[in-house]
Amino acid sequence: xxxxxxxxxxxxxxxxxxxxxxxxxxxxxxxxxxxxxxxxxxxxxxxxxxxxxxxxxxxxxxxxxxxxxxxxxxxxxxxxxxxxxxxxxxxxxxxxxxxxxxxxxxxxxxxxxxxxxxxxxxxxxxxxxxxxxxxxxxxxxxxxxxxxxxxxxxxxxxxxxxxxxxxxxxxxxxxxxxxxxxxxxxxxxxxxxxxxxxxxxxxxxxxxxxxxxxxxxx
Amino acid sequence: xxxxxxxxxxxxxxxxxxxxxxxxxxxxxxxxxxxxxxxxxxxxxxxxxxxxxxxxxxxxxxxxxxxxxxxxxxxxxxxxxxxxxxxxxxxxxxxxxxxxxxxxxxxxxxxxxxxxxxxxxxxxxxxxxxxxxxxxxxxxxxxxxxxxxxxxxxxxxxxxxxxxxxxxxxxxxxxxxxxxxxxxxxxxxxxxxxxx
Numbered sequence: 271x272x273x274x275x276x277x278x279x280x281x282x283x284x285x286x287x288x289x290x291x292x293x294x295x296x297x298x299x300x301x302x303x304x305x306x307x308x309x310x311x312x313x314x315x316x317x318x319x320x321x322x323x324x325x326x327x328x329x330x331x332x333x334x335x336x337x338x339x340x341x342x343x344x345x346x347x348x349x350x351x352x353x354x355x356x357x358x359x360x361x362x363x364x365x366x367x368x369x370x371x372x373x374x375x376x377x378x379x380x381x382x383x384x385x386x387x388x389x390x391x392x393x394x395x396x397x398x399x400x401x402x403x404x405x406x407x408x409x410x411x412x413x414x415x416x417x418x419x420x421x422x423x424x425x426x427x428x429x430x431x432x433x434x435x436x437x438x439x440x441x442x443x444x445x446x447x448x449x450x451x452x453x454x455x456x457x458x459x460x461x462x463x464x465x466x467x468x469x470x471x472x473x474x475x476x477x478x479x480x481x482x483x484x485x486x487x488x
Numbered sequence: 489x490x491x492x493x494x495x496x497x498x499x500x501x502x503x504x505x506x507x508x509x510x511x512x513x514x515x516x517x518x519x520x521x522x523x524x525x526x527x528x529x530x531x532x533x534x535x536x537x538x539x540x541x542x543x544x545x546x547x548x549x550x551x552x553x554x555x556x557x558x559x560x561x562x563x564x565x566x567x568x569x570x571x572x573x574x575x576x577x578x579x580x581x582x583x584x585x586x587x588x589x590x591x592x593x594x595x596x597x598x599x600x601x602x603x604x605x606x607x608x609x610x611x612x613x614x615x616x617x618x619x620x621x622x623x624x625x626x627x628x629x630x631x632x633x634x635x636x637x638x639x640x641x642x643x644x645x646x647x648x649x650x651x652x653x654x655x656x657x658x659x660x661x662x663x664x665x666x667x668x669x670x671x672x673x674x675x676x677x678x679x680x681x682x683x684x
Contacts, residue, residue, distance in 0.1 A: 275673075279666045282546075285553050286662035289655040292560045 301397045309394055316405040317377055319414040320432075323439045326350060334374035338385050339408075349379070349411070350443070357389050361396075369398045379404035379411075416440045515602055524603040525684045526594025526610060533591045536679050538672035545665040552658045566654075571643030578638050593617065 301309070309315070325333050326349065335352035337344050344354040355365050357380070369376060378386040378393075378401065386403045393401055404411065413419070418436035421429040492498045498506070521539065522528045531537025559566040590596055595603060595614045603611025625632070646657045 275669075279669065282549055282553070282662050283666060285557070286549070286659045289553065289556050289560070289658055292557075292655075 299397060301395050306391070306395050310391060315390060315394075315402050316383075317402045318405050319411040320436070322349075322377060322404055322411070323415045323436075323443075327439060327442050330375075332373070332375050334368065334376045336368065336376055336378050338378055338380040338389055343381070347408075349408075357385050360389055360392065369393050369401065370396075371398075372400060375400050375402060377402045377404055379407050381409055382407045383410070416443055416445050514598075515605065518599060518602045519606065522684060523599045524606055524608065524611070526603070527682070527684050529596065529599060530591055530594050531682070533587075535675070536682055538676065541672060542669055545668060549658075549662050549665050552661060556654055556658055571645060573643050574641040575637060576639040576641055578636055581635065589617075589621075 326335075335349050337348045337352045337354045338357040338360070339348075339354075340356050341354055344352075348354065353368065355368065359365055368374075378389050380386045383403055383406055386407060390401055390403045406413075415436050418433055418440065421433055492506075493500055493503065518524065521543070523539070523543075528537055528539055532540040555564060555566070555569070558564040593600070593610075593614045595611065597618060600611050600614040600618065604615055605611075629636070646652075646661070647654050650657060652660070
């Protein structure tokens with residue numbers, strides 16, 4: 271056999287063998303730790319109750335609400351049109367499609383924002399985008415939108431405007447107007463939980479990201 | 489064009505120029521290595537010339553190694569690459585038809601253009617047949633569509649099928665290739681001289 275063939279074969283084997291000693295390929299199903307840390311430190315993934323209420327009221331079609339609490343809590347009260355995905359089942363095969371998409375802005379929430387923050391971190395580390403966390407969770411939503419605190423008489427006018435806006439929003443979410451509560455004394459305590467809204471189980475049609483098709487051949 | 493344009497080392501206007509240069513180089517090398525002769529090409533079927541096997545194997549190995557190095561050095565994002573889905577049934581049927589055409593016609597689509605380029609009549613006839621096949625296939629596509637799209641396995645690669653890492657797949661494939669080259673060399677020793 272000619273020497274040059276042996277030489278060429280050794281080059282091929284050597285370069286293929288060299289691959290074994292290089293670092294592994296970066297896994298696209300996971301975000302690099304530095305980037306995850308950077309993303310987590312940016313407050314951009316928090317959405318405040320006011321912004322969320324505005325989006326819900328205006329019927330933003332790109333919004334996908336995900337309730338991370340258990341089904342019992344979800345049945346008691348949740349935001350309108352929210353999906354219930356308990357955080358233990360976050361990465362189930364049936365649920366992952368809701369997060370691995372670029373059609374919706376997914377807003378995660380639980381009672382506080384601890385669980386939703388952890389879930390956000392978990393999902394973002396899997397390189398999913400368009401994920402948001404409701405700041406202070408449902409409790410925050412309750413205390414700002416459904417049950418806003420009346421500003422003190424000396425507060426600036428801005429606070430009163432915000433208060434009346436929140437009060438009006440709360441009406442949308444099923445909290446009876448203050449006068450209505452006083453008149454119908456029989457239904458006391460309804461507004462405390464913001465009323466029980468009928469929430470239909472919504473099925474989001476998720477269109478998976480498609481890779482661009484390229485044509486090629488011999 | 490590969491890692492150059494997405495990384496902005498070249499502007500997209502160069503796409504066609506680069507394609508032309510690569511095309512010239514491809515045609516030149518095919519002609520220089522005798523691939524415009526149908527006797528050389530069908531040798532792999534009759535067992536007297538294994539140049540086709542070696543060329544395809546080498547091309548696959550070089551591309552595999554090259555892509556992995558490029559992605560490891562950060563020039564290509566491996567997961568952005570489009571992987572042609574595998575239609576197992578269609579691939580087998582199509583492979584048989586292609587192989588039959590190859591052994592009867594003596595060319596593959598690329599080499600037939602090469603042969604026509606140096607003025608071979610069989611190359612021209614082959615191109616005519618190729619175009620006829622394209623037209624017929626397109627016209628009868630509605631009837632063939634279910635076969636065409638049968639048994640879609642998705643964009644599977646050897647990595648998933650074998651359960652190995654990319655690196656080991658490439659290394660094993662290279663080793664298999666070199667063994668195949670060696671075996672064909674051994675066979676080649678027992679073959680009398682062929683005139684192309």
